[in-house]
Amino acid sequence: MAKIDIKGLARELNISASTVSRALRDSHEISKATIDKVKALAEKLNYQPHPYAGSLRKNKTKTIGIVVPEVSNNFFAKVFSGIEVVAQENNYHALIYLTHDDYDKEKSILRHLESGRVDGVILSIASNTVDHQHIEALIEAGIQVVFFDRIGESFSSTKITTDDYNSAYKATVHLIEQGCKKPLHITRFLHQTNTKYRKKGFVQACKDYHLPIADNWVLELNDNVVVESTLADILKSKDKPDGIFSAVETLSLYPYKVCKDLGIKMPEQLKFVSFSNMDAASFLVPALTTVTQPAFEIGKAAAASLFQLLEKKKRGVPIIDNIFPSTLIVRESSLK
Amino acid sequence: MAKIDIKGLARELNISASTVSRALRDSHEISKATIDKVKALAEKLNYQPHPYAGSLRKNKTKTIGIVVPEVSNNFFAKVFSGIEVVAQENNYHALIYLTHDDYDKEKSILRHLESGRVDGVILSIASNTVDHQHIEALIEAGIQVVFFDRIGESFSSTKITTDDYNSAYKATVHLIEQGCKKPLHITRFLHQTNTKYRKKGFVQACKDYHLPIADNWVLELNDNVVVESTLADILKSKDKPDGIFSAVETLSLYPYKVCKDLGIKMPEQLKFVSFSNMDAASFLVPALTTVTQPAFEIGKAAAASLFQLLEKKKRGVPIIDNIFPSTLIVRESSLK
DNA sequence: CTTTTTTGCGGAAACGTTTTCGGCTTAAAA
DNA sequence: TTTTAAGCCGAAAACGTTTCCGCAAAAAAG
Structure with missing residues (x-):
């Protein structure tokens, strides 16, 4: 099946290439009869315009x-x-x-x-x-x-x-309303715009609810390999958090793992909310409360x-x- | 910043376009001196070849x-x-x-x-x-x-x-070895090659282990909206299965849902294996046994x-x- | 010192389109 | 009858490359 191009169609019909080109694009300069002829043949020969040739010209x-x-x-x-x-x-x-x-x-x-x-x-x-x-x-x-x-x-x-700021604010308020006094915010790459505003929402909610927010309430965990140990250390410490709000989906499974390892009961001892679009969220145990983006x-x-x-x-x-x-x-x- | 092309480079250097083209591609027909000149200017002017022009020609x-x-x-x-x-x-x-x-x-x-x-x-x-x-x-x-x-x-x-056939065979044998006498195979679109062979593996394993496999041991569930009810009906019936092997990831969360609704204990009353690449598999409760493809x-x-x-x-x-x-x-x- | 080969490069065609420009008929308007 | 306009179409240029062909000068071979 030889590839057919505009010139081929033109030759076949004894008309010029420009006419064929125009006919295929329903130009008003071309008679209905010719347009039909051209289109019929193009259809029959399965003509497909070469995309890059057109791109180049146009x-x-x-x-x-x-x-x-x-x-x-x-x-x-x-x-x-x-x-x-x-x-x-x-x-x-x-x-x-x-x-x-x-x-x-x-x-x-x-x-x-x-x-x-x-x-x-x-x-x-x-x-x-x-x-x-x-x-x-x-x-x-x-x-x-x-x-x-x-x-x-x-x-x-x-x-x-x-609405990163507002979503984070609401999620944090939710944790506080469920009884959290020491929420921890885990996140990644705080110079990004989205995480930056999520952090702001978290911090503002804490302030508005008069929680004495400290520096170590926000934790930037960029390196996968240390996430688990870092989290474990914190959850073993004396003033451990009673809630976690994660700004990113990629951190949303670690708390489950660490809680299981340390025997921490979720949500009784540690409540958890995470930004996530994971389908399995409701099948985790306990089912994960999420901030999900559309x-x-x-x-x-x-x-x-x-x-x-x-x-x-x-x-x-x-x-x-x-x-x-x-x-x-x-x-x-x-x-x- | 006007876009620069090969002709532009050529004009600038008082050489021909063909020479520029060749120089940029390190042609042996061009002297080292010219090649260096051309490349230096191309670099300086941030020349980027137009991809479609080249594609068209080549x-x-x-x-x-x-x-x-x-x-x-x-x-x-x-x-x-x-x-x-x-x-x-x-x-x-x-x-x-x-x-x-x-x-x-x-x-x-x-x-x-x-x-x-x-x-x-x-x-x-x-x-x-x-x-x-x-x-x-x-x-x-x-x-x-x-x-x-x-x-x-x-x-x-x-x-x-x-190795669809073998993986399915092994997964089924695993279920049988764990005590299943009536495994159910749930799958989708059996005319596809992958699911077809997975089914064959399942069936063969049942036969090899002398389970009296019946038609209703294989269930093709193509329509999302009926999956849950169909599964529920089956799990409520008198000769209900004691194990499920799912050929596709998209069916791997339904059994959890239905078991929860019907109060069926997994894995005690129903064992479950599924093809899946889901990251959350080990965080489900019970953690999901998977056949995972590389x-x-x-x-x-x-x-x-x-x-x-x-x-x-x-x-x-x-x-x-x-x-x-x-x-x-x-x-x-x-x-x- | 001539002939051949090699080196280095330019001109122009080609890839398959679209579009500008212009030209020829025929019909309508003057 | 002449002018104008409308309708329809073709030739050729253009898009930015690559490559075929050819040619001059320099180098190598004789």
Whole structure:
């Protein structure tokens, strides 16, 4: 089955390539008769336009780049699903890149994307990137960028987030109302925007409820290998916490493990709430109280915003800050 | 910052575009001096080649398509991670498409990929596709295809799977050895290759251990909304099973739910083993005994095979059937 | 000192589209 | 009858590369 191209169709029909091209796109300059002829033959020969030839000429790729830390993670996986659904609806293609939370990788990926491979990028910043020059360069090169979850605050681009501060505040208040006097906040990479605001919410709730918050009430646990021992040490200490609020899903299973090892009863002796999109949350024992982000919706919103920016036809200023509320799902792990 | 292209570099250096092109690729036809000059300027001006121009000319895209049912699923997410790692190592780009287990979507995606957007495709077939013409057409169009997990047996392409039959056999034997006399096999979409062989393994194990296997020992549960009630009915019946072996991760939480609702004690009254890549498996109560597939390795192998096919330089017949063993991880849910 | 080979480079075609420009008919308007 | 307009289409340029072909000068061989 020889590949058929526009010239082939033109030859077959004894008309010019330009006419074929126009006919396929329903140009008003072409007679109905010709359009029908062309389309019929294209259908018959299973003509598929070469995407890159068109991209090159039109300087439009109809593809976006998705740059995220990882995807074996319920949150990112669901965000991605949301993006993908909207992308398919709009006939866009999605290139996906994982930074593995590595700044250098993120830099090289974004640098590569400056060159016209994509029209826009949906980005969630790696946990250890601090400076943002590579992102600036990308935008400078004319690529639209939409942020989600881990955003670059200094940019004027669209940002999709959840109400990190409020969700964290509410989760903390919940712990306090269930009787916690010494909640511990465990988190990661506090220079990120999302975790930063979650911490603020935690701290503010403690203050508002007159808990004498100390420095060691907030624990930044970036290194996987020490999480368990660190947590164990704290839970064995004399002034141990009576509740834990985790800002990230990746820390949500450790307390179970440590409690089991140390014979600490949850929730009686230790109440626990975690940000999480884990499906199994309600099957843990005790079932995990979660702050869950509307990941799928966030993905859809990010994609929708990006396409709106790319297809400038729709007037109206694009929504810059799009905040989706997270919901606190109370289960057994936090109840008195 | 105006975009710089090869012609721009050429003009700047008073040499021809072809020389620049060759210099950038370290052609032996170009003097060391010129090469250095060109590269220095390219570096200075942050030259990035336009990917699609090159693809068009060379008829090589350096991008692959990944077509999978979904990605909010631990198995597929990890496979994808594996693919992505190898892709980045080889400087390939990955377009990802989700079929959402929909045959029509899969058909239209593959049809689109015939047109030269990718060099090859890594595919795991949607659960409800029965005929394979769209895949044949893709291969016919000159696109290399590598299958994993849900494969097309009739194709001579590379296939990456796990030892479905043996793993299922072993898991079933494990249940029997723990005392099960009436194991129930729950599964989905038995026309798929993977589930088909898992069922065979289950059946054979029952036979080998002289259990009088009946038709209702295998239950195909394709519709999410009836899973719970169906399972409940069975577990309430007089000749209820004393063990369950699930062939798919997506069914691995239902038994917990139903047991809780019906007051059935697991594992005392009902033992349970499931195929699963869930991180939380050991945190469920009782901790879930799993057959876990080396998802990340499968992804890496799929990508590696594909790239080997694409870069024909490496001689030697490519490995056609690549079978990765799964491991049975015994936890509490299946112990007597 | 001539002939051949090698080295280093430029011109132009090619990849498959889209789009600009222009031209030719025929019909409508003047 | 002449002018204008409308309708329909073709030739060629353009997008940014790579590569085929050819050619001059220098080096090697004779």
